Amino acid sequence: MNTLTIRYKYIKNIVNDIYLKLNITEFPIDIIEVINSFDNIKIVSYHQFMIDHNLTKEETFEILTSEEGCTDYFKRLDRYIIYYNDIDNKSEERIRWTLTHELGHILCCHYSHNTKIFSKDLTETEYRYKEAEANHFTGLLLSNPIILKKLNVRCSYDIEIFCALSSEASKYRYDSYKKWCKHQFITSSDRYIVRNFQNYLDRKKQDYAEYLAFMNSF
Ligand SMILES: [Zn+2]
Numbered sequence: 001m002n003t004l005t006i007r008y009k010y011i012k013n014i015v016n017d018i019y020l021k022l023n024i025t026e027f028p029i030d031i032i033e034v035i036n037s038f039d040n041i042k043i044v045s046y047h048q049f050m051i052d053h054n055l056t057k058e059e060t061f062e063i064l065t066s067e068e069g070c071t072d073y074f075k076r077l078d079r080y081i082i083y084y085n086d087i088d089n090k091s092e093e094r095i096r097w098t099l100t101h102e103l104g105h106i107l108c109c110h111y112s113h114n115t116k117i118f119s120k121d122l123t124e125t126e127y128r129y130k131e132a133e134a135n136h137f138t139g140l141l142l143s144n145p146i147i148l149k150k151l152n153v154r155c156s157y158d159i160e161i162f163c164a165l166s167s168e169a170s171k172y173r174y175d176s177y178k179k180w181c182k183h184q185f186i187t188s189s190d191r192y193i194v195r196n197f198q199n200y201l202d203r204k205k206q207d208y209a210e211y212l213a214f215m216n217s218f
Helices: 008-021 031-036 046-052 057-064 092-107 124-142 145-151 156-163 167-182 188-196 198-216
Strands: 041-045 069-074 079-084
Touching (some): 031 041, 046 057, 079 092, 145 198
């Protein structure tokens, strides 16, 4: 890897392609549907893996190495399996984030040289860089700032509700959304995405107007 600066533009293009190819028209994003649109990516839960291989919980964690989730890449076949932890009472919001994060690693081509991201060959800097890219991808895909702007979000709780993210993730997303607002740069594919969301945006606007009318009736 020549540079360790997050490839913001590259990641934005990948995310916008997904929005347009799958014709995404509303929040929250159905990440299972997004992942299933890739023929070479399969999702397996830790629970399923445990049953399939007749393992104990401890053995499962020893093999799958991560608390949240991980990915196996079979380079020769160009196929991926994303594993996610559904054993430890993980919330739906958290699982959604994990699955998207793993998809981010795949689409950012973090696996081109290694079959596992947690390879011992990875330096600390490389590891942090790949994590930062996968998280940036996740934030963009699950809470695209172009749409947040149109929804007129005012706090992290709004993001939590609209995008079905955990409150912790929503706080981070709200901070980066505020930064994005300072020098927002809108591309033509962004405009297409907003157009696809128009019905959803109108519906949300109407919900809000009805809510205000209701509150004012007291
Ligand atoms: Zn990761």
